[in-house]
Amino acid sequence: MTFALETAAHPEGLRRVAIDPVSRVEGHGKVTLLLDADNRIEQVRLHIVEFRGFEKFIEGRPYWEVPVMVQRLCGICPVSHHLAAAKAFDRVLLGDAPITASAEIVRRLMHYGQMLQSHALHFFHLSSPDLLFGFDSDVARRNIVGVAQAHPEIAKKGILLRKFGQEIIRITSGKRVHGTGAVPAGINKLVTPEERDALKRELPQMLAWAQDSVDIAKQLHAQNPALYNQFGTFRSNMLSLVRADGAMDFYDGVLRARDADGKILFDGVSDQSYLTLIEEEVRSWSYMKFPHLRSLGREQGWYRVGPLARVQNCDFIPTPRAEIERQAFMAWGQGGLVHATLAYHWARMIELLHSVEVIAELLDNPALVSGDMMTTGVRQRSGVGIIEAPRGTLIHDYDVADDDLVTRCNLIVSTTHNNQAMNEAVRAVARDYLDGRELTEGLLNHIEVAIRAYDPCLSCATHALGQMPLDVALVGPDGALIDRVLRSPQGELLHDLNAPVGLPA
Amino acid sequence: MTPVSVSAAESAAETSVAPLLVFGWGNLSRGDDALGPLFVERLRALCEQRDLTAQIDFLDDYQLQIEHALDLAGRQRVLFVDASLNCAAPFEVTALQPQQDASFTTHAMSPQALMQVFHDLHGQTPPPCTLLAIRGEQFELGEPPGADALAHLAAALSWAEGWLAASEKTQAEPG
Numbered sequence: 001m002t003f004a005l006e007t008a009a010h011p012e013g014l015r016r017v018a019i020d021p022v023s024r025v026e027g028h029g030k031v032t033l034l035l036d037a038d039n040r041i042e043q044v045r046l047h048i049v050e051f052r053g054f055e056k057f058i059e060g061r062p063y064w065e066v067p068v069m070v071q072r073l074c075g076i077c078p079v080s081h082h083l084a085a086a087k088a089f090d091r092v093l094l095g096d097a098p099i100t101a102s103a104e105i106v107r108r109l110m111h112y113g114q115m116l117q118s119h120a121l122h123f124f125h126l127s128s129p130d131l132l133f134g135f136d137s138d139v140a141r142r143n144i145v146g147v148a149q150a151h152p153e154i155a156k157k158g159i160l161l162r163k164f165g166q167e168i169i170r171i172t173s174g175k176r177v178h179g180t181g182a183v184p185a186g187i188n189k190l191v192t193p194e195e196r197d198a199l200k201r202e203l204p205q206m207l208a209w210a211q212d213s214v215d216i217a218k219q220l221h222a223q224n225p226a227l228y229n230q231f232g233t234f235r236s237n238m239l240s241l242v243r244a245d246g247a248m249d250f251y252d253g254v255l256r257a258r259d260a261d262g263k264i265l266f267d268g269v270s271d272q273s274y275l276t277l278i279e280e281e282v283r284s285w286s287y288m289k290f291p292h293l294r295s296l297g298r299e300q301g302w303y304r305v306g307p308l309a310r311v312q313n314c315d316f317i318p319t320p321r322a323e324i325e326r327q328a329f330m331a332w333g334q335g336g337l338v339h340a341t342l343a344y345h346w347a348r349m350i351e352l353l354h355s356v357e358v359i360a361e362l363l364d365n366p367a368l369v370s371g372d373m374m375t376t377g378v379r380q381r382s383g384v385g386i387i388e389a390p391r392g393t394l395i396h397d398y399d400v401a402d403d404d405l406v407t408r409c410n411l412i413v414s415t416t417h418n419n420q421a422m423n424e425a426v427r428a429v430a431r432d433y434l435d436g437r438e439l440t441e442g443l444l445n446h447i448e449v450a451i452r453a454y455d456p457c458l459s460c461a462t463h464a465l466g467q468m469p470l471d472v473a474l475v476g477p478d479g480a481l482i483d484r485v486l487r488s489p490q491g492e493l494l495h496d497l498n499a500p501v502g503l504p505a
Numbered sequence: 506m507t508p509v510s511v512s513a514a515e516s517a518a519e520t521s522v523a524p525l526l527v528f529g530w531g532n533l534s535r536g537d538d539a540l541g542p543l544f545v546e547r548l549r550a551l552c553e554q555r556d557l558t559a560q561i562d563f564l565d566d567y568q569l570q571i572e573h574a575l576d577l578a579g580r581q582r583v584l585f586v587d588a589s590l591n592c593a594a595p596f597e598v599t600a601l602q603p604q605q606d607a608s609f610t611t612h613a614m615s616p617q618a619l620m621q622v623f624h625d626l627h628g629q630t631p632p633p634c635t636l637l638a639i640r641g642e643q644f645e646l647g648e649p650p651g652a653d654a655l656a657h658l659a660a661a662l663s664w665a666e667g668w669l670a671a672s673e674k675t676q677a678e679p680g
Contacts, residue, residue, distance in 0.1 A: 057534070057647040072534035073646075078567070125571050148625040156626055163572045177566050178533075 003299070003420070005427040008034050008043035031426060031447055033434070041435045044427045046419075046451065047288075058409045063089050063400045068180055070396070074413075079114040079169055080389035082182055083107060084396040087252070089184030091272070091383025092400050094375065102371030103186040108251050109362045110172035110181060111387065112355045115250055116210075117165025118390035119307075119352040122455045123213065124158020127345060131220055135449050136442025154216070157209045161352070164199075164206050168359065171195045186374035193369050200363050207321075207360065210353040214325050217346040221332065230432070232341035232425040232450035235260035236302065237293065238309035239417065241388050244268070246315030248322075248354065250388040256313055257293060257303060262337045265293065271386040274395055280412070288419050291412060302420035305392030306454060307347035312337050317350070319357035325350045341425045344453040382408075389414050391455050415456040425450040522579040523562040525672055529586035530566050537641025537654040540588035541565065544639065544658060548665055557669065569614045574623040580632040582672055584665070585616040588641035588654070595657035596664065601634040635668070637661055 008014060014034040034043035054073065058066055067085040071078035086107070090099055098104070128147050132154075148155040166176065173179020174189055181187055221228040237260060241253035255277060257265040269277060280289040281298050292301035303309070312330070317323040329346060332338055338347075362368060385396045392414030399408035429450045434443055527548060529541030542565040549563045564576060569585075577583060585601070603624050604617035614622075620631040639661045641654050650658070 069534070072532050076567075121571065148622060152625065159572050159575065159626070163575060166572065176564070 041430045044430045046423045055409045062404050084385040084387045084394050086182035087385030088383040088396045093185040094377030097377035100372040102367040105367045106187045112358045113165045113168025116355040117162040120161035191368045210356040214349045217349040228342045232428045234424045236304045239303045240310045240313040242314045247318040248314040272384045304421045305417040308344045311347040322354035341453045418454050524581040525561040526580045526583045528564045536643045536648040538644045539650050540639045541586045544586045577623045583634040586637045589638035592638040594640040595660040596639045599636045
C-alpha cells in the first residue's frame with residue numbers, strides 16, 4: 001500500500017511537470033507532478049537529494065575534530081550540528097555525568113542565538129514575500145527586495161534580529177563561522193562581562209521586535225482564516241524533545257510524541273534510545289529516507305517536527321511572553337491540535353520570541369562569565385546527541401573506538417523527519433489548487449509555499465522556483481513528446497520540442 | 506509596531522570599520538568551493554607580513570546572506586571572492602553594480618543583490634565592489650581543493666597584490 005497520490009495507478013501517458021531547482025550547498029530538491037489530459041493530478045512527489053557522504057565524511061576522524069567538522073555539512077545551521085555532535089561526545093567521554101553549569105549556559109546561549117537568527121531569516125526574508133504580497137502575486141515583487149521597498153521597517157527588523165543572533169554565536173563559539181566553542185565534555189571559552197553587557201544593551205529592542213514578529217504572524221491568520229487554516233492542511237503525529245517537566249526546551253530533554261488528536265504516544269524517553277522509537281524507510285524514488293515511529297508502522301507512524309510540533313508537544317513554554325502566545329495559538333485549534341501547514345510560521349515566531357526571552361535569562365546567569373568549563377566522567381563506546389534545531393529534531397549518533405577514532409556515525413537531520421509531511425503538504429495543495437486547472441507560475445508557487453513552511457534545508461532552492469528554470473513535457477500514451485515548455489530564469493516561456501533534455505546544473 | 510532605529514552597536518560598527526573589506530565565501534570541505542575562504546586566509550597572512558591589516562577587514566562565511574549588507578557600511582572598497590564553475594580560468598574580475606536578481610529569494614545571495622539590499626536599507630549608494638571569481642571544477646563534500654584550483658588561487662593572489670597597491674594609492678590621494 002502506498003500513500004494517496006504518491007504513485008499513479010497508470011503513469012504511462014500522463015503529462016509530467018518537473019519543478020527542478022538546484023542548490024550549491026543544501027542539496028537538491030524537485031517536485032514532479034503527473035497530470036492526465038484533463039490536468040487532473042494523478043501523482044505528486046517531492047524528491048530530495050540529501051547531503052552526500054555524511055557518514056564517510058566523519059568516520060575515521062578523531063572524535064574531538066567532529067564538532068568542528070560537522071559544521072561544514074550545512075551552511076544554513078552549522079551551530080546545530082556543532083552542538084548535537086558535542087552533546088553526543090559528552091556521552092562518550094562522560095557517560096551519564098553532566099557537563100558543568102557554565103558549559104551548559106554558554107552552549108544554550110549559542111543555541112538560542114542560532115534559533116533566533118535562523119527563524120528571523122526564514123520569516124522575514126524567505127516567507128514574508130509570499131505572506132505579505134500573496135502566493136500568486138507578481139513574481140518580480142515577491143522577494144525580499146519587494147519587501148524592503150514596500151515594508152522597509154519589516155525588512156530591517158529581520159536583518160537586525162538575525163544579526164543579533166549571529167553576534168551571540170560569534171561571542172559564544174569564538175568566531176562568526178567555523179566556531180569551536182563547544183568541545184566534547186564542555187566548552188573552551190566563557191563569555192566576558194563586556195561581551196555580556198553589550199548583548200544586554202540590545203535586548204529591549206530585540207524583545208520588542210520579537211513580539212512584533214509574533215503579532216504579524218498572528219494577524220496574518222486572523223485576516224484570512226480560511227486560507228491559513230486550510231492551505232496544505234493534513235493531520236499528523238508530532239515529535240520533539242521536551243524538558244522532563246513537559247516544558248519547551250530546544251537544547252536538551254526527553255523524547256515525546258503526540259498523535260493527531262493530541263494524545264501522548266510516548267513521553268520521557270531518553271534521547272539515547274531513539275532507535276527503539278524511530279525507523280527509517282527507503283523508497284525507490286527519493287534519496288531521502290522516510291522515518292516513522294516503529295510502534296505505529298510506516299503508514300500511521302510518520303510525524304512532523306519543528307516549530308508546529310514543538311509548540312504543541314510541550315505542556316508550557318517557560319517564559320512569560322511566549323507562553324501567552326502559545327496559549328493563543330492553542331486556542332486557535334479550538335481544543336484540538338493545529339495541523340495547518342501555514343501555522344508553522346506563527347509557531348516559528350512564538351519560538352523566536354521565546355528565544356529572545358531565554359537569551360535574556362541566560363545573560364543574567366553568573367555561570368555565563370565564570371565557572372569551570374570542562375568536566376570528566378566514565379568513557380563510553382558510543383553516544384547520542386539530540387537537539388531541537390531550527391527546522392526540528394536533529395540526531396547525531398556515534399561509536400568511538402579506543403584509539404579515539406569514530407567508527408560509526410548515523411545522522412537524522414530535521415528535514416528528513418519532515419519528508420513524508422512535506423510530501424503530504426504538496427499533495428494537499430496540488431489537490432486543492434492545481435487539480436483540473438492550467439498550470440501557471442502562481443499556481444506552481446503554491447506548491448513551493450507549502451514546502452517552504454517547513455523551512456527545509458532545500459528551501460533555499462525551492463524558494464527561487466518562480467525564477468528558476470522549469471521544464472514541462474507533455475508525453476503521449478506511446479511515449480512520444482507532444483509538447484515541451486521551458487521557462488528561463490527570467491520567466492520567459494518557450495515551446496521547443498528540440499530543446500536538450502534536462503535542466504542546466 | 507515598534508519603530509526601527511539603527512542601534513548604537515550598529516552605528517559604532519559603521520564608524521570603526523577598516524576602509525577595505527575582503528569577503529570570501531564557500532565551504533572548506535567541499536573541494537574547490539574552499540577557494541573563497543582560502544583566498545581570504547592567505548591574503549590575510551600576506552597583509553600581516555606587510556603590516557597592512559589595519560586598513561583591511563577580512564571576513565568569510567559559507568555563503569553571502571542578507572545581513573552581510575551591514576558589513577558594507579563605511580567601506581571605501583570591497584572585494585568579493587568566490588569559487589566559480591562558470592568563469593574562465595584562472596579567474597575573472599568584474600566591477601559590480603547593485604542589481605535585483607533571483608538570488609534574493611534564496612538562502613544564498615549574489616553580491617549584486619547584496620549591494621541592492623544595502624542601497625534599499627541605507628538609502629545610499631554602496632561602496633565600489635569588485636567580484637573576483639576563481640575557477641573551480643569539483644565541489645564534492647570531503648574532498649580537498651584540486652591542483653588546478655590551487656593554481657588558479659595562486660594566480661588570483663598575485664592579482665590581489667595589485668588590487669591592494671591600487672587601494673593604498675587611492676587612500677593616499679587627497680580628497
